[in-house]
Amino acid sequence: MRPGLLSYVGRRLVTSAMLLLLLTFITFSLLKMAPGSPERLLLGTRPATPANLASIRQDFHLNEPFWSQYWQWLTGVLHLQFGQSITTLAPIRQMLGQAVGVSVEIALLGAVVAVIGGLLLGVLAAVYQESPFDRSLVVMSIFGVSSPAFVTGIVLILIFSVELNWLPAYGTGAGGMDTVSHLVLPGLALGLSAMALVVKITRTTMVRELASDYVTFARARGASRMRATVVYALRNALIPIVTSAGLVFSYLIVGAVLIEVVFTLPGLGTMLVTGVTSHDIPVVQAVTLTIGMVVIGINLVTDIAYLLLDPRVQPGRTAS
Numbered sequence: 001m002r003p004g005l006l007s008y009v010g011r012r013l014v015t016s017a018m019l020l021l022l023l024t025f026i027t028f029s030l031l032k033m034a035p036g037s038p039e040r041l042l043l044g045t046r047p048a049t050p051a052n053l054a055s056i057r058q059d060f061h062l063n064e065p066f067w068s069q070y071w072q073w074l075t076g077v078l079h080l081q082f083g084q085s086i087t088t089l090a091p092i093r094q095m096l097g098q099a100v101g102v103s104v105e106i107a108l109l110g111a112v113v114a115v116i117g118g119l120l121l122g123v124l125a126a127v128y129q130e131s132p133f134d135r136s137l138v139v140m141s142i143f144g145v146s147s148p149a150f151v152t153g154i155v156l157i158l159i160f161s162v163e164l165n166w167l168p169a170y171g172t173g174a175g176g177m178d179t180v181s182h183l184v185l186p187g188l189a190l191g192l193s194a195m196a197l198v199v200k201i202t203r204t205t206m207v208r209e210l211a212s213d214y215v216t217f218a219r220a221r222g223a224s225r226m227r228a229t230v231v232y233a234l235r236n237a238l239i240p241i242v243t244s245a246g247l248v249f250s251y252l253i254v255g256a257v258l259i260e261v262v263f264t265l266p267g268l269g270t271m272l273v274t275g276v277t278s279h280d281i282p283v284v285q286a287v288t289l290t291i292g293m294v295v296i297g298i299n300l301v302t303d304i305a306y307l308l309l310d311p312r313v314q315p316g317r318t319a320s
Contacts, residue, residue, distance in 0.1 A: 009304060016300045023292045024077060027285050028070050042086050042281065059083075082286040087278045092286045095271060100290070102172060102267035106259060107252045109187025114194035114248055119241070121195075122202025127229060129207055137199065144196025149255040153189035153262040160185060170264035186263045190255050194248050201244050202237065209233040242305055249298045253291060 257269030275283035
């Protein structure tokens with residue numbers, strides 16, 4: 001094992017833990033920053049009777065000092081207890097369990113489209129650089145990066161659902177292949193927007209690697225164009241591509257929020273938007289914390305993966 005690797009991983013874990021702790025504090029403070037009385041916000045649609053107000057103060061420890069309230073809430077979060085929704089009175093833990101599954105399915109589909117499609121098209125654009133194919137792909141990538149995922153989703157609905165009537169436009173289906181058909185358009189919309197970024201990064205990196213001396217020497221020694229491109233150039237090009245993967249996957253998580261609303265999918269995004277519009281602070285806290293934890297975890301894994309892929313990089317000198 002490389003010297004200093006374990007200590008570096010340990011430092012990154014400590015840093016991520018501190019970020020998570022800061023995130024919990026900011027998330028908990030949403031209740032205090034929200035306009036109006038916390039008791040009335042947490043009442044939801046229930047009448048503001050003295051008995052209900054007293055029950056709310058007791059359940060949420062509102063009569064205690066701020067730090068005591070935060071500690072009580074943080075202790076519950078560490079045990080995966082987020083309380084209950086003030087609008088539906090359902091346990092938030094159960095709501096999260098159902099919503100996370102939908103969001104993960106969409107994100108995975110989007111990741112497959114973005115990574116596989118982006119790598120393939122980026123490599124082809126670099127191999128045939130300055131060709132009409134390359135120029136067309138660069139222009140399409142610019143439009144793809146500039147276009148939000150929800151706009152791409154609306155265009156796909158108009159084409160494949162309204163005009164061609166090939167795929168459903170909303171909902172999760174009844175299970176099996178029906179569910180798969182319902183998730184194709186959301187995953188494709190999310191993946192296409194992220195794929196444009198992967199194409200640009202892959203093309204730029206591959207153009208530089210293909211012009212390197214070691215690729216020229218490999219071709220001079222008889223290596224085929226395919227072998228020089230895949231075995232030599234692509235192998236080294238993957239290092240910065242993996243580094244940018246954290247940005248891509250973070251984009252997929254955040255982009256899924258709007259995609260789920262467009263396609264009426266009961267995921268974390270729909271749960272967050274519903275919580276915000278109904279002033280359901282406990283739900284907003286839980287979803288915000290969950291998404292933040294996922295993004296921090298992705299960045300941690302990406303940073304460590306970059307360190308493992310490139311043995312030339314010394315621990316502690318990687319780009320965050």
